[in-house]
Amino acid sequence: MNDSMNSPFRWAGGKFYARNLIIPHIPPHDVYIEPFAGGGSIFFVKQKVKHNQLNDIDPELINTYLIIRDRAEELIAFLKGEKASKERHAYYKNEFQPRNDLERAGRWYYLNRTSYSGIMKKANCYWGYGDKYSMRPENWPRNIMRTSRKLQEVFITNWDFEQAIKKAQDGAFLFIDPPYFNADQDKFYSCSFSKDDHYRLNDVLKKHKDRIKFLLTYDNSPEVRKLYRWATEMHDKEWNYTINRTDDQRNGQKKEDNFKGERYKGKELFIVNYNSSKVEQSHGLQLEIAF
Numbered sequence: 314m315n316d317s318m319n320s321p322f323r324w325a326g327g328k329f330y331a332r333n334l335i336i337p338h339i340p341p342h343d344v345y346i347e348p349f350a351g352g353g354s355i356f357f358v359k360q361k362v363k364h365n366q367l368n369d370i371d372p373e374l375i376n377t378y379l380i381i382r383d384r385a386e387e388l389i390a391f392l393k394g395e396k397a398s399k400e401r402h403a404y405y406k407n408e409f410q411p412r413n414d415l416e417r418a419g420r421w422y423y424l425n426r427t428s429y430s431g432i433m434k435k436a437n438c439y440w441g442y443g444d445k446y447s448m449r450p451e452n453w454p455r456n457i458m459r460t461s462r463k464l465q466e467v468f469i470t471n472w473d474f475e476q477a478i479k480k481a482q483d484g485a486f487l488f489i490d491p492p493y494f495n496a497d498q499d500k501f502y503s504c505s506f507s508k509d510d511h512y513r514l515n516d517v518l519k520k521h522k523d524r525i526k527f528l529l530t531y532d533n534s535p536e537v538r539k540l541y542r543w544a545t546e547m548h549d550k551e552w553n554y555t556i557n558r559t560d561d562q563r564n565g566q567k568k569e570d571n572f573k574g575e576r577y578k579g580k581e582l583f584i585v586n587y588n589s590s591k592v593e594q595s596h597g598l599q600l601e602i603a604f
């Protein structure tokens with residue numbers, strides 16, 4: 314059964330636009346782990362394997378994954394009748410006090426679907442919904458149910474990445490998508506990531522390189538190249554992506570539409586500890602069919 318779908322969440326730094334470049338580098342595997350899952354765009358687009366694990370340090374994100382996996386219908390009931398409006402966004406952001414995990418997930422889901430770029434950190438969480446470009450509330454239940462089906466039997470954890478890598482089974486494949494090395498991403502994510510964390514990631518990957526396979530995506534910079542000079546392959550990759558901006562953010566430049574897409578270029582480095590050219594060839598035909 315084809316269970317490929319888009320990420321259920323809007324997530325800064327999500328790999329939606331790069332998925333066609335990433336998938337061809339993934340080798341065959343039975344155990345799949347994302348230590349920095351975020352919106353999980355690669356997990357959701359690829360087929361599930363025997364064992365799948367999504368891990369992230371953000372407790373609100375992980376709580377929402379767990380509620381969608383285990384209590385999808387209750388979450389749908391909580392969100393029933395919701396309208397996407399600036400007033401409701403402000404209410405969930407500033408006033409609503411969740412009393413339990415279900416309400417935490419309900420609040421988080423509402424804000425994620427209606428905030429600019431899905432940025433959930435309170436200081437940078439702004440209304441960013443447009444009927445033409447965002448998923449409308451009447452479609453949320455279908456999105457939640459589909460996500461819940463895909464998440465069945467997925468191991469979902471709220472650990473630091475180091476623990477997820479250390480505990481990975483021998484032979485596992487890990488898709489590793491940390492915050493950027495050189496950009497200040499503290500404004501996007503609720504947990505900050507320091508230079509020491511980047512070095513810690515390098516150390517732990519080096520230590521486990523002979524028993525796991527990994528594909529690591531990073532900003533393309535000399536420091537990263539130097540740090541990972543021990544890896545098997547590095548590939549320069551470029552892709553186009555679009556960010557929708559609201560009228561409010563465009564300083565009153567009125568447009569007929571509430572949102573207007575702006576195009577950017579993603580430039581990253583894919584770092585792997587295995588020979589991925591063979592993998593690419595065997596994927597060729599399948600990809601032509603899938604995308």
Ligand SMILES: C[S@@+](CC[C@H](N)C(=O)[O-])C[C@H]1O[C@@H](n2cnc3c(N)ncnc32)[C@H](O)[C@@H]1O
Pocket residue numbers: 320324325326327328329348349350351352353354355368369370371472473474475490491492493502503504505506510
């Ligand atoms: C670039 S995003 C991942 C995006 C994801 N691949 C997607 O497609 O949506 C990086 C993620 O790392 C998480 N993170 C930050 N520090 C972490 C840590 N110490 N351990 C695990 N996850 C962490 C953030 O919460 C964020 O979700």
